Amino acid sequence: MKIFIEKTNKKLEKKFSGTVAELLNLLKLNSETVLVTKNNTLVSENEAVKDSDEIKILSVISGG
C-alpha cells in the first residue's frame, strides 16, 4: 500500500489491510486531525483499505 502523509511530506509503502481507523492507529495519527483519501476519493474512518490502494492522509489543521 502506498501512503502519503501530507503534513510531514512523507511517502511510505506498507503491507496493510483493514480499516482507515486501524491504519491511522498503526501510524500513530489522531483521526481528529486528519482526513483520508483512498485512490483520490475522500473516505470515512470505517472504510476498508487494502494493499493495492493509494492512501493520502491530509492534515485538517491549517491557517493561523
Add this chain to the structure above:
Amino acid sequence: MECTECKKIIGKNKIINNPKFNQKSKNKSSAVFSNPSLCKEHFTIYFENKVKKAIKDFKLLSKKDKLVVAASGGKDSTVLLYLLKKLGYNPEALAIDEGIRGYRSETLKNLKSFCRQNNITLNIVSYKKEFGEELDTMLHGLKIIPCSLCGALRRYLLNKYSRKYNKIATGHNLDDESQSIVMNLLKNNLELNSRLGPKTGIDADRTAGTDANIKLQIQEISEGKGFVQRVKPLYFCTEKEVMAYTLLKGIKVDFAECPHVPESFRAHIRDMLNDYELSHPGTKKSIIKNFLNILPKLKKHCSRNYSNSAKNHEEKNSKTLRPCKICGEPSDNETCRACLFLAMVKSNNSKAKSLNNNLLQIRV
C-alpha cells in the same frame, strides 16, 4: 461504510423525501465522513444546514447587512465566503497581509483567484503600508509570542478598515472557539470569555437603553467609530468538517499552517483538546454547549464591572471603552493594545540601531 441517511431511505424500501435533508436518494452511497457517517451529498447538506441554523438561531445576519468577511485565503474564511455568497448575502472580503514569509503570499494568491472567479470585492491591507514593516521584521530581537503581536495588529486593522460595513463575519469554527474558551479559563480571564460567542460586539439596534459602556459604544457606532459587530457563521462546524467541505466542493485553498503557530499557547491547547476528543468523543461540542449556557450570566457579570468603572473612568485599570490616546481607536485602556505593541517594536528597533552604531564605532 454506508451513509446513515441513505440507509434510512433504502431501509424503508421506497424512495421518500427526507424532510430533514429535503433530498431523495435511491442509491447506496459510501460514507465520506465519519461521525456522522454521511455520503458526499448528505454531508454537504448537513454542513450547509449547520451554518444556516447558526445564522438563524443566533440572528447573525440579515440580507440587508453590509457585510465583510475577514478573509485570509485559508479554508475557513474561503468556505465562509463561498457559503455566504451561495446563501445570497453578497459579502465583500477584507484581507490583512502581515508579510509572513513563505506563507501569506501563497494564501493571498488563492484568495485573489477565488474572489475573482466568484465576483467578490477584495481589499487587502498590509502591515508594510500601515506600520512601515512586516511582521517577521518586527519580531527580530523581540521577546514576544508572535501570535500576540500579530493578533493585536490584525484586529486593529480589521476594525479600522471595516467601518463602512455593519458586520464582519469571521471563519472561526468550533475548534477555534473551544480552544479560546479553554485558553481563557487557564489564564483566569473571565472578561475575554465574556466577549466570545457566535456574535460579539454591540448590536446597536437592540441594546439601546442599557448600561453606560454599551450606550457609549452605540454612540460611537452611530458616529462611524467604535467596534464593528462580528459574527461567526461557522461556529458549530468542526475544523475537520470545514476541511471535508472544502475538499468535496473542490474549493481551491492553501492548507498551509502559519509558521508561527507551533510557538503558540493555542497550539498546545489545540493538541490537548484533539487528544482528549479521540478518547472522549464530543468533548469540544460539550465545551461549546456548556459555555453558551453560561454566557449570558458571564456577560452580565462582566458588564456590571464595566458599569461600575464607567462612573470613574479616570480610575487606573478602569475597563471603560475610550479612544486610544495615540491612534483614537476604541480601547479598554488609555493606550490600545496595538499601539502598546508598536511602541515595543519601535523601542526594540532603536536599541538594535544603537547597538549596531556602537559596534561600528568599536570596529573603526
